Amino acid sequence: xxxxxxxxxxxxxxxxxxxxxxxxxxxxxxxxxxxxxxxxxxxxxxxxxxxxxxxxxxxxxxxxxxxxxxxxxxxxxxxxxxxxxxxxxxxxxxxxxxxxxxxxxxxxxxxxxxxxxxxxxxxxxxxxxxxxxxxxxxxxxxxxxxxxxxxxxxxxxxxxxxxxx
Amino acid sequence: xxxxxxxxxxxxxxxxxxxxxxxxxxxxxxxxxxxxxxxxxxxxxxxxxxxxxxxxxxxxxxxxxxxxxxxxxxxxxxxxxxxxxxxxxxxxxxxxxxxxxxxxxxxxxxxxxxxxxxxxxxxxxxxxxxxxxxxxxxxxxxxxxxxxxxxxxxxxxxxxxxxxxxxxxxxxxxxxxxxxxxxxxxxxxxxxxxxxxxxxxxxxxxxxxxxxxxxxxxxxxxxxxxxxxxxxxxxxxxxxxxxxxxxxxxxxxxxxxxxxxxxxxxxxxxxxxxxxxxxxxxxxxxxxxxxxxxxxxxxxxxxxxxxxxxxxxxxxxxxxxxxxxxxxxxxxxxxxxxxxxxxxxxxxxxxxxxxxxxxxxxxxxxxxxxxxxxxxxxxxxxxxxxxxxxxxxxxxxxxxxxxxxxxxxxxxxxxxxxxxxxxxxxxxxxxxxxxxxxxxxxxxxxxxxxxxxxxxxxxxxxxxxxxxxxxxxxxxxxxxxxxxxxxxxxxxxxxxxxxxxxxxxxxxxxxxxxxxxxxxxxxxxxxxxxxx
Numbered sequence: 001x002x003x004x005x006x007x008x009x010x011x012x013x014x015x016x017x018x019x020x021x022x023x024x025x026x027x028x029x030x031x032x033x034x035x036x037x038x039x040x041x042x043x044x045x046x047x048x049x050x051x052x053x054x055x056x057x058x059x060x061x062x063x064x065x066x067x068x069x070x071x072x073x074x075x076x077x078x079x080x081x082x083x084x085x086x087x088x089x090x091x092x093x094x095x096x097x098x099x100x101x102x103x104x105x106x107x108x109x110x111x112x113x114x115x116x117x118x119x120x121x122x123x124x125x126x127x128x129x130x131x132x133x134x135x136x137x138x139x140x141x142x143x144x145x146x147x148x149x150x151x152x153x154x155x156x157x158x159x160x161x162x163x164x165x
Numbered sequence: 166x167x168x169x170x171x172x173x174x175x176x177x178x179x180x181x182x183x184x185x186x187x188x189x190x191x192x193x194x195x196x197x198x199x200x201x202x203x204x205x206x207x208x209x210x211x212x213x214x215x216x217x218x219x220x221x222x223x224x225x226x227x228x229x230x231x232x233x234x235x236x237x238x239x240x241x242x243x244x245x246x247x248x249x250x251x252x253x254x255x256x257x258x259x260x261x262x263x264x265x266x267x268x269x270x271x272x273x274x275x276x277x278x279x280x281x282x283x284x285x286x287x288x289x290x291x292x293x294x295x296x297x298x299x300x301x302x303x304x305x306x307x308x309x310x311x312x313x314x315x316x317x318x319x320x321x322x323x324x325x326x327x328x329x330x331x332x333x334x335x336x337x338x339x340x341x342x343x344x345x346x347x348x349x350x351x352x353x354x355x356x357x358x359x360x361x362x363x364x365x366x367x368x369x370x371x372x373x374x375x376x377x378x379x380x381x382x383x384x385x386x387x388x389x390x391x392x393x394x395x396x397x398x399x400x401x402x403x404x405x406x407x408x409x410x411x412x413x414x415x416x417x418x419x420x421x422x423x424x425x426x427x428x429x430x431x432x433x434x435x436x437x438x439x440x441x442x443x444x445x446x447x448x449x450x451x452x453x454x455x456x457x458x459x460x461x462x463x464x465x466x467x468x469x470x471x472x473x474x475x476x477x478x479x480x481x482x483x484x485x486x487x488x489x490x491x492x493x494x495x496x497x498x499x500x501x502x503x504x505x506x507x508x509x510x511x512x513x514x515x516x517x518x519x520x521x522x523x524x525x526x527x528x529x530x531x532x533x534x535x536x537x538x539x540x541x542x543x544x545x546x547x548x549x550x551x552x553x554x555x556x557x558x559x560x561x562x563x564x565x566x567x568x569x570x571x572x573x574x575x576x577x578x579x580x581x582x583x584x585x586x587x588x589x590x591x592x593x594x595x596x597x598x599x600x601x602x603x604x605x606x607x608x609x610x611x612x613x614x615x616x617x618x619x620x621x622x623x624x625x626x627x628x629x630x631x632x633x634x635x636x637x638x639x640x641x642x643x644x645x646x647x648x649x650x651x652x653x654x655x656x657x658x659x660x661x662x663x664x665x666x667x668x669x670x671x672x673x674x675x676x677x678x679x680x681x682x683x684x685x686x687x688x689x690x691x692x693x694x695x696x697x
Contacts, residue, residue, distance in 0.1 A: 071265030072378045087375035093299035097266040097375055120265050 048129040053113045055130035056104055058148040059123055066149060067123035070099040074115035074124055082108035083115060102145040106133055124148075170236035185227035185238055186214050196240050197249065197278050199256075199364045200316035201228035204420050206325055211256070211316045213278065215248040216240050224248045249282045257283070259294045259339060261311040269366030271379040275314070294339045303331075303351035305371050305425065306360060310342040313367035319343065319359035326422065327517070329353040343367070354519065357425045361411060372429060373409045385628035386413055386681055388615050390482065390525035390608050391427035394518055395617035397682070398423060400431070400609050402628045407431040407609055415682050418621060424518050434607050437591045440633025443602040451602065456634050460641070463601045464648035466584045470558055472499040476547055478569065479562035480507045481530035481538070483638050484613030485622070486661040488526065489669070490642040490653075491562065492534035498649040503556065505547055506530060507564050508538040520618055525608075529616030532669055532686070544569060551578045558584040562638070563605075566595025588641060605638040606631035612658045613637070614679065616686065622672065623683035 007013055029036050039046055048054065059067045070087035088100035115124050135141055167178045172189050179188035184207070186196050199211035207229045215224040219237035224245060227238070239245060257275065264270040296310030320332045320343065331349045334341055345351055351359065360370045382401040389396040389410065396419035399411045410431050412423035442459035443451045454462070467475065477495060481488070495502050506527075514521035524530075531537055548570055550556040559582055566587075567575050572594075579585065579598045587599035590607040610631040616622050631637070639661050643653050655661045662676040671686040678684070 069266045070375065071270075073265065076378065076380065089299075089375065096263075096299060 042132075048131070050127075052129060052131070053111050053116075053126040054128045055106065055133060056109075056115070056124055056126050056143075056148055057128050057150055058102065058145065059125060060149065065095075066099065066102075066145070067121050068099045068102060069095075069121055069123070070097050070102075071120065073118040073120060077114040077118040079112060079114065080108045080110045082106070099145060102148060104143045104148065105141065106143055107138060107141040168232045168234050168236075170232050170234065170238060172238040173240055179232045181232075183232050185216060185225075185230045185232055185236075188232050189227065189238070189240060194240060196227050197274075197282070198228060199274055199314060200318060202318050202321075202362055202421075203414075204326070204422075205318060205321045205362075208317050208321065211314060212252045213249060213256075215245055215252065217242045217245050246282060249278070250285065253278055253283045254285060254288075256314050257287075258289055259296075259311065260314075261293065263312075267309075267312065267366035268369045268374055268379075269312075269363075273366060274364035296340075296342055300344075302345055302368070303356055306351050306356055307369050307371055307374065308343065309367050309369070312365050313343055314365055315341060315343065316364060317343075318362045318364070319368060322355075322359055322362060323351070323353070326358075327353045327355050332359075354424050354426065354513070354515070355422060355517070357428045358412070358422050362421075370409070377403060377408050382408060383628070385609070385626050387609060387625040387628070388525070388623045389423060389427040389430065390615070391424070391430045391523065392512065393520040393522040393524060393527055393618040394418065395525055395615050395621070395623050396423040396427055396518060397623065398427070400628045402609070405629045405632065407434055407628070413681075417682065418617065418619070418623075419518055422518060426512075426519070431609075433591070434609060437593075438607075438632060438635075439589055439592050439596070439602060439604040440635060442604055442634055443599075445600045451597065451599070456603070456636065456644075459601050459603055460644050460648055463586050463603065464645055466558065466586065466600060467499065467560075467645075468649060470584075472502040474555065474557040475499055475502040475560065476550070476556045476558070477502060477504045477560045477562065478507055478547075478564050478566070479504065479530075479535065480509060480564045481524040481527040481535070482563040483526060483530070484608070484611075484615060484658075485526065485529040485533055485665060485672075486613050486658050487638040487642070488530040488533035488535050489665050490639045490646070490655070490661060494642045494646045494649075494651075496534070498646055498651060503547070503550075504536050505539045505543055506536055507544070507569055509565075510568075522618065525617070526615045528618055528620060529614070529622075532616060532672065533665070534669075548574055548578060551581050554581065556582075558582065558586075560586045561588070561595070561599075563589045563593075565593045566598070568594065570595075588638065590635065603641050604633060604635035605641055606635045610635070611637040614662065614676075617683075620671075620686040621683045622674070622679055622686060624676070624679045624681070 061067050070085050072085055075083040075085055082105040084103045085099050086101040087097055090096055090098040113126055116126050166181055168181060169178055172192060172194055175192060177188055177192045186198060186201055189196050196214050196216065198214040200208045201214055209226050209229040212226060214227045216227045217239040218225050260275065264276065270276065298309050298311065300308040302308045315334065320334065323329050323332045331345050331351045332343055333346055335344050336342060357370060360368045381403045383403060385400045387398050387400045389398045397413040397415040399413045400407055401409045401411060410428050412419060412421055414421045441453045442456045444454040444459050444462045446452045479491065495504055509523055511521040512523045513519050527538060570578060575595055585599045586601045587596045588603040588605055589596065590605050596602065608625060609628045611627045614622050614624050643655050646653050659676045666673050674684060
């Protein structure tokens with residue numbers, strides 16, 4: 001260990017030097033509040049970069065139906081195997097295929113963004129800026145299609161039950 | 166006389182009547198193709214199999230050019246690759262490029278060859294010709310005319326293989342399309358093969374549609390247990406679940422085809438499975454038990470009885486290994502017991518693949534020492550013997566007891582029977598009356614061999630582990646025999662086979678030597694100890 005100098009060994013001068021730094025910052029913060037680094041989160045929303053990979057969302061076509069065609073490329077590229085899609089026949093033969101269910105297990109997700117890159121239809125994006133995913137139960141982290149589409153939260157989720165498979 | 170030619174610098178001897186594509190494929194040189202199919206006539210319309218013949222100014226199609234002596238063929242010269250690229254560009258002009266929603270994606274000829282030979286930027290500026298989408302062709306087949314490249318494989322299949330002539334090409338030019346003839350449906354018993362041979366996503370299977378992407382599937386070579394023919398198949402599965410069965414080429418058995426009944430036979434694999442062993446408790450209810458306990462219980466029930474009062478009811482659904490150990494178990498441990506082989510209801514038969522005997526191993530079961538298939542009289546006699554008390558105990562293997570005896574008779578017989586042991590892969594009608602339930606593995610979950618009606622021994626492989634506590638039936642018999650006092654040591658199916666090869670006439674062949682295409686009993690040195 002480095003040997004303390006005489007002044008340091010006196011203790012009090014060093015304490016005063018430290019207090020000086022603290023006091024300087026105190027007055028800077030009081031007098032120039034706009035430049036403080038402290039953020040008033042969660043009272044004020046924080047800044048999120050445009051490229052930030054937040055919670056996923058599913059986009060819609062102009063007619064309001066999901067853009068997703070259930071091609072499974074996101075599920076294929078997902079390194080965490082957290083995307084589960086059940087494809088089904090669409091009543092419109094020109095659409096042909098659509099996701100009957102689309103769930104993302106947000107607890108498994110590593111937010112790598114490969115699903116967004118893989119999607120040939122721009123159907124999944126991570127541009128919501130939502131990073132504070134919180135829930136009281138693990139089951140509530142399995143996000144169903146409705147939630148990802150930004151629809152109202154299904155009742156069973158709101159009540160804290162697992163979504164129907 | 167054979168013809169000698171050179172393909173890609175390789176000296177090849179080909180059959181006299183071979184075409185270049187056949188000669189090349191037999192020599193292991195792959196020539197890309199769509200309309201050519203080894204089991205169908207030559208159409209020569211896709212133009213994908215172009216090759217360069219020295220001395221000819223233009224590229225030739227290899228599927229319709231017969232081999233000749235001293236031919237020099239190039240399958241990968243710059244000229245050929247340029248030609249293929251042009252053909253692909255034409256084929257893809259009106260293609261909708263809807264791979265994300267197309268079931269064929271991942272096993273599509275257009276995708277594969279585009280990656281190998283295409284890789285061009287599309288020059289097509291015009292509006293694509295739109296066709297009919299999701300056209301219902303029949304019970305299992307859906308057609309999409311936009312994806313179709315009019316290779317006519319499906320049309321030729323219906324004309325030449327099934328002779329049912331449901332499909333044809335209608336209209337002309339860029340509106341030409343495949344369709345069923347008016348009033349007809351693609352509903353012949355082999356219709357599923359049209360989906361297999363379609364090189365693009367034009368024909369898709371309703372059953373498989375959108376279930377899973379093909380790149381998730383694993384493939385295991387197997388044998389269809391649907392009837393006595395034993396068509397060679399590939400089991401396509403993922404995560405312990407079978408998604409589809411595809412025919413595997415075996416020219417001696419099924420060429421490259423299989424029937425729809427066999428194709429959809431996989432569904433029963435996941436229905437009503439018997440997953441845990443169970444034994445009847447003192448209160449009379451069936452409660453789950455460990456395999457160990459259930460087998461001990463079964464052994465106790467078998468041990469305390471005069472074997473002559475025990476009857477075994479089995480269906481020739483088991484493999485040769487199962488049948489061999491069952492025969493050995495009954496002969497050595499239960500001498501004098503009565504074995505009845507249940508054939509089940511005969512089904513459709515035709516002059517192509519389907520056999521009336523819906524059991525995969527009737528021939529093998531007899532060869533392994535089990536009796537011939539029982540007649541209805543035999544079953545009636547068995548029922549009478551149970552009624553009179555001559556038979557006190559029944560061991561049922563893979564059979565539907567209620568279908569065999571009739572529901573009412575079976576209810577009467579269960580009251581008479583002192584014990585009933587049921588072994589099977591599924592809960593079948595009547596199984597619930599058992600004292601002991603022993604779960605056995607289905608054919609996709611285990612290795613084994615079947616002998617088909619031709620006497621061809623065919624090997625199949627385990628696609629995934631048996632679910633729950635179920636085990637291959639031969640293992641159950643081995644454990645049961647050892648509990649009854651035998652000293653059998655069969656660590657795996659190959660050990661059982663080695664025993665079969667040593668003792669069963671005509672079966673003296675090494676397990677590995679059976680190969681993927683099977684081998685005929687008669688072609689094997691009989692009798693025993695022919696093994697090297």
